[in-house]
Amino acid sequence: MTAITTQHASVAWIALDAAERFAPRPALTSPRGDRITYAELGTAVREIAGGLAELGIAPGDHVAILCSTRPEWTLADYGILAAGATVVPIYPTNSPEECAYVLQHSESVAVFCEDAEQLAKIQRVRDSCPALTTFILMEGEAEGTIPVAELRRMGAEGPADVVEHRLAGVEPSDVATIVYTSGTTGPPKGCVTTHGNLRTTAAIYERELQLGEDLSMYLYLPLAHSLARIAQAVALQVGGTLAFWGGDPKKIVEEVAQAEPTHFPSVPRVYEKIHTAVLSGVAEQSHAKRALFAWALEVGRRSAARRRSGATASRLDRVRHSVADRLVLSKVRSVFGGRLQLALTGAAPIGREILEFFDACGVLVLEGYGMSESCAAGTLNTPRAVRLGTVGRPLDGTEVAIAPDGEVLMRGPHVFAGYHRDANATSETVRDGWLHSGDLGELDADGFLTITGRKKDLIITSSGKNISPDMIESMLRETRWISQAIIYGDRRSYVVALLTLDPDELPKLAAEAGTQADPVQMADDPRVREIVERDVLAVNERLARVEQIKRFGILERDLSQAEGELTPTLKVKRALVYRAYADRFARLYED
Numbered sequence: 154m155t156a157i158t159t160q161h162a163s164v165a166w167i168a169l170d171a172a173e174r175f176a177p178r179p180a181l182t183s184p185r186g187d188r189i190t191y192a193e194l195g196t197a198v199r200e201i202a203g204g205l206a207e208l209g210i211a212p213g214d215h216v217a218i219l220c221s222t223r224p225e226w227t228l229a230d231y232g233i234l235a236a237g238a239t240v241v242p243i244y245p246t247n248s249p250e251e252c253a254y255v256l257q258h259s260e261s262v263a264v265f266c267e268d269a270e271q272l273a274k275i276q277r278v279r280d281s282c283p284a285l286t287t288f289i290l291m292e293g294e295a296e297g298t299i300p301v302a303e304l305r306r307m308g309a310e311g312p313a314d315v316v317e318h319r320l321a322g323v324e325p326s327d328v329a330t331i332v333y334t335s336g337t338t339g340p341p342k343g344c345v346t347t348h349g350n351l352r353t354t355a356a357i358y359e360r361e362l363q364l365g366e367d368l369s370m371y372l373y374l375p376l377a378h379s380l381a382r383i384a385q386a387v388a389l390q391v392g393g394t395l396a397f398w399g400g401d402p403k404k405i406v407e408e409v410a411q412a413e414p415t416h417f418p419s420v421p422r423v424y425e426k427i428h429t430a431v432l433s434g435v436a437e438q439s440h441a442k443r444a445l446f447a448w449a450l451e452v453g454r455r456s457a458a459r460r461r462s463g464a465t466a467s468r469l470d471r472v473r474h475s476v477a478d479r480l481v482l483s484k485v486r487s488v489f490g491g492r493l494q495l496a497l498t499g500a501a502p503i504g505r506e507i508l509e510f511f512d513a514c515g516v517l518v519l520e521g522y523g524m525s526e527s528c529a530a531g532t533l534n535t536p537r538a539v540r541l542g543t544v545g546r547p548l549d550g551t552e553v554a555i556a557p558d559g560e561v562l563m564r565g566p567h568v569f570a571g572y573h574r575d576a577n578a579t580s581e582t583v584r585d586g587w588l589h590s591g592d593l594g595e596l597d598a599d600g601f602l603t604i605t606g607r608k609k610d611l612i613i614t615s616s617g618k619n620i621s622p623d624m625i626e627s628m629l630r631e632t633r634w635i636s637q638a639i640i641y642g643d644r645r646s647y648v649v650a651l652l653t654l655d656p657d658e659l660p661k662l663a664a665e666a667g668t669q670a671d672p673v674q675m676a677d678d679p680r681v682r683e684i685v686e687r688d689v690l691a692v693n694e695r696l697a698r699v700e701q702i703k704r705f706g707i708l709e710r711d712l713s714q715a716e717g718e719l720t721p722t723l724k725v726k727r728a729l730v731y732r733a734y735a736d737r738f739a740r741l742y743e744d
Contacts (some may be wrong), residue, residue, distance in 0.1 A: 163323040164351045165234035167390050168198050168227075169316070175366070175392035181224040184408060189224055191392070192409070193233075199316050201232025201301070201736075203308025208263070208287055208299070210320075210415045212237030215259050215331065218376075219252060219275065220267035221245040223397050225291045225301070227385060229265045237319035240330040242377035244721045245271065246714045251341075253278035255333050256285055259573065263287035269295060275413045325349030331573050332379055332525045337718035339516075343573030344525040346379075353566040354528045355386040357548045361535045362519075364416075368393030368491070371414040373405050375721045380527040382498055384418045406488065413490030421503035422723045424496075424518060425630050426509050426657065427488055433633055434656060440445060449481035453513030460541065478515070479585035485514035495519055495536060499529070500722040502604065502627040505542040512541065520544050522604055526566040526588055532602045544600040552727060553602055554587070561594040563586040592623065610727055612643045618699045620648060625692070625700060626725075632688035634662050637712045639730050640702070641738045646701040649741040651734055652685065653711045676707040704741045708734070 161170075171180070172195025181189040188198070210216060210402060216233045221228045233240045241259045243252055245267065252274050256264065256514065262284050266272040272288065272295055279285060291296040308315075329348045333341040358364070369648045370388045372395050374381035388395050394414040398405060406427060409417060435446045456474045458467055466474070486493065496511075496518045503520060511518050521533035522544035532553060534545035547553045551565035571579035582589055593606045606621025613619055622640035629638035629652065636655040642648035654672055663670035666680040675681045685707065693701040712718040718730055731738070 156356040161320060161323070162325045162348050162352070163232050163234060163237075163320045164329050164348050164386065165202075165316075165320060167352075167355065167386050168231040169195055169235065171389045171392055172198070172525045173194075174309065178366075178392060179394050181227060181395050181397065183224060183397040184411070185223070187224045187397070189228075192229070194389075197305065198231040198235050200305035200308035200450055200685050201228060202235035202319065203305075203315045204304035205233065205236040205238065205263070205308075206319065207311045210238050210287070212319055213243050213328070214238045214263070215261040217243055217256060217259065217261040217713065218241040219264060219271045220291060220376075221400055222381065223267075223375050223400070224395075225265075225267070227395065229289075229291070229301075230376070230382075230385075232327060233265075235316045235320065237323065237417075239328050242330065242332060242382075242508065244319055244335070244375055244377045245293055247274075248717075253281050253342065254345075256282040258341075259331055259333075260284045263289065265289045265291060265301075266298070268292040272298065285361065296340060296632045297552045297742055299642070314501055319514040323348060325352070326570070328570065330382070330568060332377070332382075334525050335378075335722065335724070341574040342403055342575060342578060342636055344379075345570040346525075346528055347570050350528045350567055350569060351383070351386060351438075352546075353388055353550070354383055354530075357532075357567075358383060358387045358533075359391055361533060361548060363536060364388075364390035364391045364393070368416055369412070369414045370394070370416045370418070371398070371409050371412045372418070373398035373408075374418060374420070375592075378500070379523070379721055380497075381510040383529040384497075388416075396654045405626045410488060410490045413492045415491060415492050415494045416443075416496070417493060418499075420722050421498055421507075421627070422630075423512065424498060424507055426655075428631070429655065429658065433565060433661060435719060436633075437661075441494065446481055447476035450510070450513050452477040452607055453482050453515070454509065455496060457509075457512045467576050482514045485511075486516055489516060495620065499523065499544075501724050502623045504627045504631040507615075507631055509539045522592075522602060523567075524590060526569045526582065527590075528569065529561055531563045531565065531567060540597075540599070540601045543597070543603045544602045545602065547602075553600075555594060555596055556589070558608075559593040559595075559605070561590040561592045561602065561604070563590060567583050597666040612640065612648065613643055614648070614699065615646045616699075620700050622727075625696065625702070626696065627643070627652075628692045629689070632692065634658055634688060637725065639725060639727065639734075641731065641741075645742060648700065649738065650689075650702045650705040651708055651730075651737055651741075652689075653708045654681075654685075654712055672711075673709045674710045682707065695698040705712075706741055708737075 171189045178191050180191045180194045216238045241261050243255050288298040289545040291301050294300050325348055329351055330346050331343040333343050339579050452473050499521045508518050514682050519534040521530040523530035532545045532547050554562045564587050591608050594602050594604045606623050625640050626638040629635050635652050638651040639651045660670045668678050
């Protein structure tokens with residue numbers, strides 16, 4: 154067998170090299186009972202690659218994966234790459250029509266389906282996907298499909314050197330994956346990401362975050378998303394353990410505590426919900442316990458500030474922090490299992506107050522910024538360079554600039570190769586080597602980037618004032634009762650908002666208002682409105698007058714992925730919500 158070295162260009166070598174270096178260690182685990190060692194990972198990747206070759210999948214062919222985040226996704230991902238093919242991820246929450254779009258546009262010839270439910274989506278649209286000829290089923294059996302176990306058997310019995318032959322000619326500029334955007338601003342576009350993009354980005358993350366083989370990462374983010382794919386690659390690259398979720402969104406926080414990870418990549422909504430749950434629990438305690446919590450949090454904040462500045466704590470300060478930590482702060486950390494070294498957040502804005510809250514409790518949440526077109530992050534706060542409220546400084550080898558109109562521009566080895574089958578969109582997005590992000594931002598004197606909004610989301614009032622809704626919405630989501638907020642006001646004289654109530658806090662809100670915990674009834678209940686209005690007014694006090702919310706409405710249900718209102722990373726599809734609730738927004742401007 155050809156010796157495996159880190160000089161190989163293919164992303165597949167991350168898994169295959171790790172399989173030899175870390176053979177007996179656990180690579181993939183899950184609450185379902187999975188425990189796959191690195192040696193078993195390497196065997197599975199080779200067998201899947203060999204099986205694909207036996208089926209006639211050629212180097213450069215496009216193979217899709219329609220599956221939730223679980224160990225089988227990782228095995229299929231690296232197996233496809235080891236066969237020299239290109240991976241096309243599909244979000245497991247996609248509708249049959251959305252799946253068809255990705256399969257058609259990518260011209261995928263094969264698809265890995267998680268189970269009968271996902272397979273049914275493909276069967277509904279298969280006639281509209283003429284290139285699609287091979288269906289591989291991860292769980293169970295069905296007519297016209299190949300079970301993964303059979304695929305692996307075919308690979309095990311095939312030529313032993315197929316992987317080496319397939320990957321010997323892979324160049325850094327070859328396409329590794331086509332990642333489709335979640336479509337917040339229109340039809341999804343296929344971001345062509347090369348082996349060089351992924352390998353370079355994973356190496357930068359490992360170096361910047363000072364990651365080692367003691368890493369244990371809880372992963373629930375959809376692996377169709379760039380951040381999750383990079384997190385997966387980095388964890389395997391250093392010999393860490395990927396602890397997958399069990400599949401139930403309601404059990405994420407519970408599973409994090411059970412998994413006791415050292416690292417946790419997530420989206421802001423999860424941190425917001427944990428923050429709300431903690432403060433909600435404190436609010437129900439006695440006056441003495443609320444005062445103790447406030448004191449401990451302030452001690453934690455002062456301690457974090459000293460640590461960040463490099464100042465030395467006095468003996469009295471150390472005693473205070475020890476007491477505060479034992480009585481309060483450690484209990485917040487225990488939500489994450491007690492071993493957390495750092496957490497990552499991206500994909501959407503997160504309030505600075507939330508970051509400062511967790512920092513005071515000893516949970517370092519590092520915010521970064523990037524997009525599918527930049528192979529996840531282009532900037533990142535790191536343990537050595539943190540400035541809360543910013544998205545960090547450019548990663549090594551990355552350049553960031555601000556255009557005259559405030560748009561964030563990026564250039565570096567992580568920038569994608571363009572959009573699949575869309576030269577016009579590529580030329581509009583990448584000009585003179587610079588990736589035009591569509592986001593607005595500011596760089597401070599030390600190179601830390603702050604995102605101030607999105608160009609396409611910018612609200613211009615009738616008086617000509619520019620308002621970015623993202624941070625206002627983030628501030629509203631920080632409050633106890635509000636789950637989602639959608640700001641509106643383009644070409645209007647003032648700003649309004651539609652709000653949704655947090656389902657987890659609904660019973661407590663109903664009890665405080667003296668009403669039934671029925672979201673439909675509560676949306677029109679004046680007692681509920683009065684309580685929510687307090688939070689809106691508190692947020693208004695932090696805003697400039699032109700940004701303040703003059704009127705708001707409460708929707709009868711939370712926004713959801715099922716209704717197409719949220720992306721898989723829980724970002725609001727603003728244009729869709731504006732259209733769906735146009736009459737509700739209009740009523741907020743009636744006298």
